[in-house]
Amino acid sequence: MSVLTTASGPAPVDEPADPPDTGERHRLTAVTGLAALSLDAVASVAYGPEAIVLVLAVAGGHGLGFTLPVTLAIAALLAVLVASYRQVIAAFPDGGGSYAVAKAHLGRRTSLVAAASLVLDYVLNVAVAVTAGVAALTSAFPELYGERVWLCLGVLALITGVNLRGVVDSARAFIVPTAVFVTSILVLIVAGLLRSAPTSTEAAAGHASVLAGNATTVGALLLLKAFASGCSALTGVEAIANAVPSFRTPRVRRAQHAEVALGAVLGVMLIGLAVLISRFHLQPVQGVTVLAQLADASLGHNAAFYVVQFATMTLLALSANTSFGGLPVLLKLLARDNYLPHVFALKADRQVHRHGVLALALVSAALLVLSGGDTNTLVPLFAIGVFIGFTVAQVGMVLYWRERRGPRWRGTAALNGFGAVLTGVCAVVVTATKFADGAWLIVVALPVLVAAFETVHRAYGRIGARLGLGRIPEPPHRDRSVVIVPVSHLSKLTSEALTAAASLGDEVRAVTVCHPDPEDRAQTEALERDWSLWDPGVPLVRIPTARRALGRPIAAYVRDLAATPGTRVTVLIPEVEPARLWQRVLQNQRGAVVAHAVRRDTDAVICRLRFRLG
């Protein structure tokens, strides 16, 4: 009931996707787990290869030739990450994202950095997924390209609406769309490999090429940039490690299998698409995604092409939706640790996530508008946060192994350490190369978020100390109770208010404020006449006021009364609750004015009695 809730209990872990009372048979196997938890990872196939191609296009056709090597490097990093996360699964069978890992093993400040980067990631994931989804749509229907910002905002509004109403929070619902998408991409790849030339280039026809020339040398920096941008395809590989408790026993084994399978599927898809890009000499154009061009080239501009586009669009929308599930949980953990306002941790009557959902929707909408609905503006920003998260999680693992010093700890620690160095370098590269193009936003936002967490934490600390949290408080005692009832006329409401006041107080006083203007005075005198006629056994006190005012004079009267030691003053404000909602506008707000003034100027308890007209 206070600003504080006790921040005790075990180290917080991400809540499992399924509620804890679900039976074992509802839990995930390796296969269903893969299908249910790989959505974010496979969805990133829609924008990862494109990010590589767009960077390399700066060096023209010669540059594009490096698509496959860069993709292979990314696949290698993927292998390292998957191996690393297999170990995370073993070490943290209760699940837990990089915030939990960092909190347990890297100290408070680093965990806050991890949390801040996760917050940014969740937000950017929404923006990237929505823009990429809309890009899939506009690739199929180019006439919608001009309206893409509005389409993005529309999709965001839809997702927000669904989440505000409360979505069925089951990972199981994601299995079918994920399977459809993966299948169609694999079919696309196989069909492409069987051809030596594109079946169709209709989708890209008439669109401006974004090829920037034809360099003869390709610098290392460009390759690094392409690598870093392409790594956005790796987002989501941590999802399985965060949800180990949702698996059927033996949990760790099944989750590890799912993780490896995820890596394999993702790797095959990335490499397969890169091979096709090279084989078809695909060149990026404005307004049509690389994936759409590949579908066109492999499958032809027919129904299959539209199936791929719709599957992509659907999957990306669902991918945006997972942020709406994940961010509020993270915010809740942060709130429980006193790093965010406790309202984010409030479990009450379905209002749990509202604050988180609305905050996420607003920030995402701003990003969509600022980026003009363009995925490729957002992807580098996204990659930074992802890499910071990967790096922090893996450094934490290294420290974990060193603490434990189990058998072969050096090998496992080295693996995690290698992964940490790789992802750390990527974070630096993508920040440096994209600084002017928006990465500065992340560089600014991250420390600001961390500082905000710290500020909130300190404030809660001070408030807790003032309240004497954790100490046994003084015993309560009983004061003499005086109840003040402001009245302006006589009615059933007055009678009801005096009954309530008499029940609550050792002494009751009705008060009325009187301004010296003739009309006011006449009204007050009429009230006093009626009062003595009624004779309710409660004195009516006239409070004179020189200036037109209602709240201040009553507050001043209350303050004077409360100055007597051992007296507790309560102000009881009766109000009519009209039968219909619109009739609320008929309320005169006198109660609100009095309550406001009394609250501001005194420590009196304010009671509000609603008299229901129904």
Place this chain on the structure above:
Amino acid sequence: MSVLTTASGPAPVDEPADPPDTGERHRLTAVTGLAALSLDAVASVAYGPEAIVLVLAVAGGHGLGFTLPVTLAIAALLAVLVASYRQVIAAFPDGGGSYAVAKAHLGRRTSLVAAASLVLDYVLNVAVAVTAGVAALTSAFPELYGERVWLCLGVLALITGVNLRGVVDSARAFIVPTAVFVTSILVLIVAGLLRSAPTSTEAAAGHASVLAGNATTVGALLLLKAFASGCSALTGVEAIANAVPSFRTPRVRRAQHAEVALGAVLGVMLIGLAVLISRFHLQPVQGVTVLAQLADASLGHNAAFYVVQFATMTLLALSANTSFGGLPVLLKLLARDNYLPHVFALKADRQVHRHGVLALALVSAALLVLSGGDTNTLVPLFAIGVFIGFTVAQVGMVLYWRERRGPRWRGTAALNGFGAVLTGVCAVVVTATKFADGAWLIVVALPVLVAAFETVHRAYGRIGARLGLGRIPEPPHRDRSVVIVPVSHLSKLTSEALTAAASLGDEVRAVTVCHPDPEDRAQTEALERDWSLWDPGVPLVRIPTARRALGRPIAAYVRDLAATPGTRVTVLIPEVEPARLWQRVLQNQRGAVVAHAVRRDTDAVICRLRFRLG
């Protein structure tokens, strides 16, 4: 304290511009009264002649030749109106607009029509004055013409801001700008009469003429339209009649003199300007007002020209400002008579006018945007309301004289009756001719407003009956008081809350809601251990809940308790009031959730105890 305030007292009158406690020597003489109260009327000179010229321009140069005859007709109507309002002053020395007159003599429904037309007038006055003021400005600085809608909104924002902060409400502040404007217009007229040809046509040079051709005949309908549009110059002649109490004794005499003087000044200005328009063969152009062209022609394109433009701009802004003073007073009168929500009549701590001011600003802003900042789109709409007001007031006067049957009542009644017929015809003409150009808005808005007044009135009537207003209520009694305190942890706040509860209740119970999930259960058990250690002499009740909820279980518990006859249940919600404002975001809203649920589901009194951390 309820939705109702007693709607008693004398027939409401417009509040005088000065507060009632001001001494006699601060009151107005005929001369200062004229200067202080003629602002709206003289300001309308800035758009009235232009409205005539624009209508006649449809018939080309031949049409424009009728400017002077039409103006003379308007001056004649002005004479009738002034004579009529002299009688209103005598009949209603306490002041009072057409709403008061109609309420006293024409019945409820007609008075509501008058009130609705006044509301529309106040709103349209803001829109017309702001656009005309900006037109004066853009006539002097043509490069600003493209930005006129933004300029209008800026001026409106400024006026709104000033009025929200609370403006010094003295008519006296208007004397200087009014005097400057009238003087400069009179100088302009005299200077123009001394010339036979324009000194300068620089202001209009390069602007497109709006002359539509050159007809050889001018129809009666066109003349009627010109007359009706030009009558917008008559707005404001009723202001003196509304403010008789502000005059020094003998009030009626002085006010009558001021009214006649106002008529004379206004008439001279209108006729003078019309003579100049004819003499200089002035043709309306786009982007430069007729008044600016006249200033140019009479005074030359020099400093004097800019003085006229700035004086016009200032006066029109002040004219818009008078609506912000007048509309809230009218809304207050309507609220006191139960035709509008009582919040408009609330006299409390400077918040008096906020609702009225904001409503006026919003509707005016909408009109400014819809009209594109063009005065001449708004003038006909304005004229309709003005004429309805004039007509209602004068019909009321006719009935007043017939009732009284004093000496020579037939003559005075005939005068008012003639005025009523004239203005009534004008209302019909301008509505009919401008229906498609926006007048339909008034035709729709007027009955809607009247219906709203009636609906509110009926609702207040029903609520008053339910509350037994005007009857002596049952005597109050005393119930057994049970106070419920929701707790979730132990702190000074808990102790303070139990002290308050013990003072208020015959019995106190602390309650805590417990969900079966392990974390919640552990927390509750810790609280119960601490509680028995503390032993405050108050039982701690555990309310189990199956679903995650906080408010509903407590509300259900309260409902059960309250079912015992003779028991009054109070829920006391303790809350921390942080030291700094921003720390309010740290509050966990548990109190708000509980209060909301208890208020919705039960009739219990809700008490909120603020524990100040200072």
